[in-house]
Amino acid sequence: MGTTKGALELAVDRWDCGEVPRDDILGAPGRTLALATGTLGPVLTLSAACASSAVAIGEALALIEDGLCDEAIVGGTDALHSFVYRGFHALKALSAAPAAPFDAGRSGLSLGEGAVVLVMEALEHAEGAGRAPIAIVEGFGSSTDGFDQLAPEPTGAGLVRACRRAMEHATVDAKAVDRYHAHGTATVQNDRMEAIAHAALFSGCAVPVCAVKGSIGHTLGAAGALDVAICALTLQRQVLPPVANLRQVDPMACVPAVVGVARSDRGSLALAVSAGFGGINAALLLRNPKVIQ
């Protein structure tokens, strides 16, 4: 499970009563899910800021590739607790208007709340059980900027490194990527960094850009897995969803974003990225198994 704060409300409730928490705050969601599903494999909670659940998917992929699991239940969750809202307010990162990733008139991020759970399994295991996969997770890569606690490295070098690691893992070239599912927080720093990273990765080719935080807000630790779920489903349905609230692309964050309406797309390979506080980057490559290469 990927999360930044776990079941934070358990701790705050105790502090409010003048007590000291004895609960496993971070691990509570994953452990609850494990008890509900009866899993006996490793129950791990990963925290990597806003890339938490993307990193959790990477870890699940590793467990399957290592042969330690046939299947992994993986996901992300973060509640929109007032603690978190007050923190982002203190950082002056919140927008009064709904988030508009890559838009020239954007003014910051919108916090969201969500949880997502995916089932990952070895392809042979799925096929043996007669299950058709929604998407194949081809590769995972991660990196750290080492630049700043809050701001991403402006050249996007750290994000590019994570993407290239994912592509190396999958042994695919950037030219094979058909869509880029952006982190897209709608902050000036993130959007401009991603635009530079996109240009560097794809050598200026117009690989279409999708982003969902204009629709659902930034769900923090859940965001990475939520992005992957949406990316996998839209890849399967061969549609490129538009970036909500995007009207005019910021010339300083100029990406070939999908504007206005959804459009059909027969591409098979998607790169979904996350970029969190602390300069933590993660990238996942997804393939539509039904598209013949």
Added chain:
Amino acid sequence: MTVEPVLSSVAVWTCAGVWANAAPTGQGRGADLNSWSEAPSLSAIHPRARRPHALAVALVQLAHVLLTAREVATDAPSFKRQEVDLLLGTLTGSSAADFEFWSGIQKRGAAFGLPSTFVYTLPTAALAEIALALGVRGSLSTLTAGTISGIASIARSASRVSMSRARACICGGVEFARASDRRASNLFEQDTIALFLVEAGAASTHWPVVRDWQLGFAPEEPHRVSGTPPLSTLTALASAAVRLGTSSGIEHVFASSSDGHWARITLASSQHVDRQLEPD
């Protein structure tokens, strides 16, 4: 093709003292980390630091010692900090910073939270300070699995190195619940930082090999009711690693938590591995 992961450096800081590539001794008293008069100054190793949280300062200081101890090994393969991953186990996470931020809001009002404290309410913020200070550029995350979080992070790091997903990984456990005169969490009785460097190595070095690692979850098993004290498990692993650096043998460390997590790590001395590799 798998790679043999080795434990090339160990650094431990508890209420009883600080050890680098030496076996921790003594129990110590109290819940806080021991005062460390010879600690490297933060301004010297992290010139860009802007008043980090106390946990981040302590973590950067110990990680500096861990990496420096590795880098003085002249007979070892070359080592690049930018290729190192960070995967630290933690149960308490950022509870100390969480409590400070929450307390500040209670005192000053809901709209007046301190941004400089909020930054450290992410469990990874202190690790990110290591990346900033020491040039580590690999993957970065924390791992939580009850009171075996630290041991679990070592197991997963060994797996990363073994499968060539990482060249090296700083792993281990970090628990810090001190918040001025109060504790923010009672999950751990004593603050602890135990760092291990796992890397792809040659068996010809004197470093112990991480021979095997297993993780699981068994909430129904009665023998796991009490669980293993996390500090004792991490110091036991550190002691085993130091012993196997100078003598031949094999050692197992098992850890379990009262809520069902369990882990087992097997270390073997390089001499033990060499002997096994010799033809009959």
